[in-house]
Amino acid sequence: MPTEHIQKPEHGRRKRAMKRRHLLAVIGPGLVVMLADTDAGSIITAAQSGARWGYKLLLLQLILIPVLYLAQELTLRLGLVTGRGHGELIREKFGVGWAWLSVTTLMLACIGALVTEMTGIAGAGLLFGVPQWVSMLLTVSFLLVMVWTGSYLAIERIAILFGMFELVFIGVAWYAHPKLAAMVHGFVQLPLNNSHYLYLAAANIGAVIMPWMIFYQQSAVLDKGLTAEDLTWARLDTALGAVVTQVIMAAVLITTAATLGRINPHVPLDTVQQIADALTPMLGSKIGKIVFALGILGAAFISAIVVSLTTAWGLGEVLGYKRSLEHHPREAPWFYTVFTLVTLVAAYVVLSGVNLVDITVAVEVMNALLLPIVLVFLFLLATRALPDPYRLKGGYALLVAIVVVVTSVFGVYAGMSGILG
Numbered sequence: 001m002p003t004e005h006i007q008k009p010e011h012g013r014r015k016r017a018m019k020r021r022h023l024l025a026v027i028g029p030g031l032v033v034m035l036a037d038t039d040a041g042s043i044i045t046a047a048q049s050g051a052r053w054g055y056k057l058l059l060l061q062l063i064l065i066p067v068l069y070l071a072q073e074l075t076l077r078l079g080l081v082t083g084r085g086h087g088e089l090i091r092e093k094f095g096v097g098w099a100w101l102s103v104t105t106l107m108l109a110c111i112g113a114l115v116t117e118m119t120g121i122a123g124a125g126l127l128f129g130v131p132q133w134v135s136m137l138l139t140v141s142f143l144l145v146m147v148w149t150g151s152y153l154a155i156e157r158i159a160i161l162f163g164m165f166e167l168v169f170i171g172v173a174w175y176a177h178p179k180l181a182a183m184v185h186g187f188v189q190l191p192l193n194n195s196h197y198l199y200l201a202a203a204n205i206g207a208v209i210m211p212w213m214i215f216y217q218q219s220a221v222l223d224k225g226l227t228a229e230d231l232t233w234a235r236l237d238t239a240l241g242a243v244v245t246q247v248i249m250a251a252v253l254i255t256t257a258a259t260l261g262r263i264n265p266h267v268p269l270d271t272v273q274q275i276a277d278a279l280t281p282m283l284g285s286k287i288g289k290i291v292f293a294l295g296i297l298g299a300a301f302i303s304a305i306v307v308s309l310t311t312a313w314g315l316g317e318v319l320g321y322k323r324s325l326e327h328h329p330r331e332a333p334w335f336y337t338v339f340t341l342v343t344l345v346a347a348y349v350v351l352s353g354v355n356l357v358d359i360t361v362a363v364e365v366m367n368a369l370l371l372p373i374v375l376v377f378l379f380l381l382a383t384r385a386l387p388d389p390y391r392l393k394g395g396y397a398l399l400v401a402i403v404v405v406v407t408s409v410f411g412v413y414a415g416m417s418g419i420l421g
Helices: 003-026 027-037 040-053 058-083 086-094 096-127 133-149 154-176 180-186 194-206 211-223 228-256 272-283 285-319 333-350 356-384 393-420
Strands: none
Touching: 003 228, 027 058, 027 154, 027 211, 027 228, 027 285, 027 356, 040 096, 040 194, 040 228, 040 285, 058 086, 058 180, 058 194, 058 211, 058 228, 058 356, 058 393, 086 180, 086 211, 086 228, 086 285, 086 356, 096 211, 096 285, 096 333, 096 356, 133 154, 133 333, 154 211, 154 228, 154 285, 180 228, 194 228, 194 356, 194 393, 211 228, 211 285, 211 356, 272 285, 285 333, 356 393
8 A cells, every 4th residue: 555655646746747748849839929929010010009099909909819819729720630731731622723822922921021020120220229231131140040050949949039038028018007097998998980090900900810820830830740649738839829929919008008108199109219219218218228129129030030931831832842940951942042032032121211110010901901811711721621520610610700700801991991091
């Protein structure tokens, strides 16, 4: 009896240790894609939202948590169970033409997103007097060296490290001392008949649910070597990421709502520097700039890594070229070439002198307008491409269909209202 009494606790400890090791082995793709979701463009959009509308767009951030998880969980399920990338599945189930439509959508979203990441990096550099061309040269060099020489696991760890810097925005929001009564008031006072409000609402939806996220996570779990046996822990990874990314978005919105939205809601926010300057008096000029730069750089770098890789993965799924970070550049020349070209094009656009904040918000609105294509393909694949135990069906399928329709219709309606209004 004493021996048996000793063995049972020991067995339990071993089992718990195995579960922890399994979780640590699986966790990563969901957290990375969600932290990348809170990219430089999303932060700029959230800052604009809080400055111009106070807390009136805060409720939307909370509503989008389950919507975001729902979309990415289906993506995860498709990748782990079928062993295929998103574009690859569309090509197999619907034909080459539909696959090209999907990947064209992806390319538009990726190039637009990568421009916003470069915008954030260039803007953070300007805070400290670093010329844009120097920031772009360093950024492009870093990305190329990292991807051309690193494995998937190494790049995932680097991406998570950068993403952790985004958590500074939560501390900044707490330091802004937001008023609970004002938040509650913002929850119920929604100017849905205002085209400018709807435009920013569409931008927020597009800043949270992006085409490249679906392609990235489905490809990443495959490159990492995960299978259907890892589905439970991968779902936890995704759920954790969905909460974290929206908490960060909400924190940025709360910060600007508690400061600019209360004191001067019409202050111009046309550059990253103006957003930083508007926030730094709360923390002091020097500390404020450092904190803001850390947050925006972390968001921009993790997203730049994810978006540039997604472009190369997604195009490869349609064209059929080798597309893994485990392949040497000589084995997968097209994969590395596409990655390099997209990175260089985005840097060139940033250096062209366009209004970067306006482009950033416009890119997020474009994402909202592309939602019907992205979400409908995701829904159809989940109902057709999966074997019966994993297939989307029954009441949950109906719920997903409703969410897809409502999110798509509102995103398009809000975006078009803002553009035409």
